[in-house]
Amino acid sequence: MKTKNGQEVEAFTIKDLDKINEYLNNNKKYVILGIFTFGIYTGLKISDYINSNFEDIKDNHLLIKNSKKILLNNECLKIIETLKKFYKEKKIENYDKGPIFKSLNFSAIKNKTNTPICYAGVSHSFRELAKKLNIAYPIGTNSLKKTYDKLINLTTEEELEYIKTQLKKLNPKIMEQLNITLEEIDNLHLE
Secondary structure, eight states: OBOTTSOBOOOOOHHHHHHHHHHHHHTTOHHHHHHHHHHHHHOOOHHHHTTOBGGGEETTEEEOTTSOEEEOOHHHHHHHHHHHHHHHHTTOTTTTSSBSSBOOSHHHHHTTOOOBOOHHHHHHHHHHHHHHTTOOSOOOTHHHHHHHHHHHSOOSHHHHHHHHHHHTTSOHHHHHHHTOOHHHHHTOOOO
């Protein structure tokens, strides 16, 4: 996937992942944080989940359009609850129904429509993030999938530490299914 300027997008660095997460949380940009979180933790293309509805979540799984079930980790489940609370505070009707990633543009808020954020809005937000946080390499929505792929194929100790941190956030049921303990996570190392 290329940026508007024709550059190939890159995976986020561990340092930038932390900066982005902090910035989006501190500025209450929860819709973009949710899209970011789902992309990083599921490995799905944004087109697979951007139009997902709250009703598509059953037993900690996201049902996506091609009948796949994706198990959501604690971070994804946490952002879903954050979004519901945020939409309720914004007085959005049916705040816990319809699109998970709701449009918060002026028109949607004024007309109280319950519509999903558009892909162009997400792309614009990513460009703004790159500017505000001085991310020097080209990024786009495909950077999320590339980051997931990069984290799955660990190459550095820094990446391993990041993965260990994320594994510790797993739902206990998932840890039980994977047959892994916190002690085993702490003992992970690169060979």
